[in-house]
Amino acid sequence: MSIPRLFTEHDLRAGIAVPAAPGQGRYLGAVMRKKEGDAVVLFNGRDGEWRGRLGPIRKDDAALIPEGMIRPQPPAAGPVLLMAALKREAMEWVVEKATELGARAIRPVITARAVPDRVNRARLTLIAREAAEQCERLDVPEMAEAVPLHAALDAWDGTPLLVAAERRDAPPLANLPPGPPPAILVGPEGGFTGPELDALARHPFVALVSLGPRILRAETAAVSALAVVQAIRGDWAHHTDE
CATH class of the missing domain: 3.40.1280.10 (SPOUT methyltransferase, trefoil knot domain)
Structure with missing residues (x-):
């Protein structure tokens, strides 16, 4: 199964859970059939890309737990x-x-x-x-x-x-x-x-x-x-x- 890659507006810090955006919890649970503890990849446009895991999922609510950086954030450079x-x-x-x-x-x-x-x-x-x-x-x-x-x-x-x-x-x-x-x-x-x-x-x-x-x-x-x-x-x- 592929690892979901998710954007969050929250800061990414190791071990500090952030709430999933509206719609992400339902997508993870009902569409991707993911469960607590499964791997995710997180990014927010500021802190680079992070590996993480899922916390509890309840209907459309889910917790995302960053664990460690995968890639640092490059400067914005596109047109x-x-x-x-x-x-x-x-x-x-x-x-x-x-x-x-x-x-x-x-x-x-x-x-x-x-x-x-x-x-x-x-x-x-x-x-x-x-x-x-x-x-x-x-x-x-x-x-x-x-x-x-x-x-x-x-x-x-x-x-x-x-x-x-x-x-x-x-x-x-x-x-x-x-x-x-x-x-x-x-x-x-x-x-x-x-x-x-x-x-x-x-x-x-x-x-x-x-x-x-x-x-x-x-x-x-x-x-x-x-x-x-x-x-x-x-x-x-x-x-x-x-």
């Missing part, structure tokens, strides 16, 4: 993804795949052609947590509230922001030189409007890039851009097996 709000299923898929690809944060933005009533932050946070548990990363990407694009840009910290700009004369993303991972902005189905692209291009931290000769669906564009950035500037380029 930030700004994603125009999509329809529910597409947005959930993007969050799952962006988590697997190592995005440090996911920030939904509202654009002229976005779907603003589809952004459920709590649901997307849960999807990111479950994806992090499955792909063995040691943190969960920050999930921000959806804000208008202009508000996100006004509050931007100056980190280089690459904008996937279809139908614009822009250099290929694959030509990105080595360096720290930039942030990525991907538009909605139908793309950014002309005035939105013009406004973006006026910001000194923004660079328009091309994702190739074909017009991609928004969710495909997000995954493709993250994969290229991770391969050139992220942990795909620097990863080594322990």
Whole structure:
């Protein structure tokens, strides 16, 4: 039987039990058929990855007991993804795949052609947590509230922001030189409007890039851009097996 890997918001200290998150107890007992004393793996995005064991399980309540560190916590280093709000299923898929690809944060933005009533932050946070548990990363990407694009840009910290700009004369993303991972902005189905692209291009931290000769669906564009950035500037380029 596989060992469950679980995210917790609590500090991890050897021998100090922490409560399972809502839903985890039922998952462990009813779905995984685990019992008190069985092994678990725990992480919280701060204290590294820990081996542990299950304490008592009662319906949806369970205790998780950390025992010893397996891996130390690395610094957060992945790219930030700004994603125009999509329809529910597409947005959930993007969050799952962006988590697997190592995005440090996911920030939904509202654009002229976005779907603003589809952004459920709590649901997307849960999807990111479950994806992090499955792909063995040691943190969960920050999930921000959806804000208008202009508000996100006004509050931007100056980190280089690459904008996937279809139908614009822009250099290929694959030509990105080595360096720290930039942030990525991907538009909605139908793309950014002309005035939105013009406004973006006026910001000194923004660079328009091309994702190739074909017009991609928004969710495909997000995954493709993250994969290229991770391969050139992220942990795909620097990863080594322990």
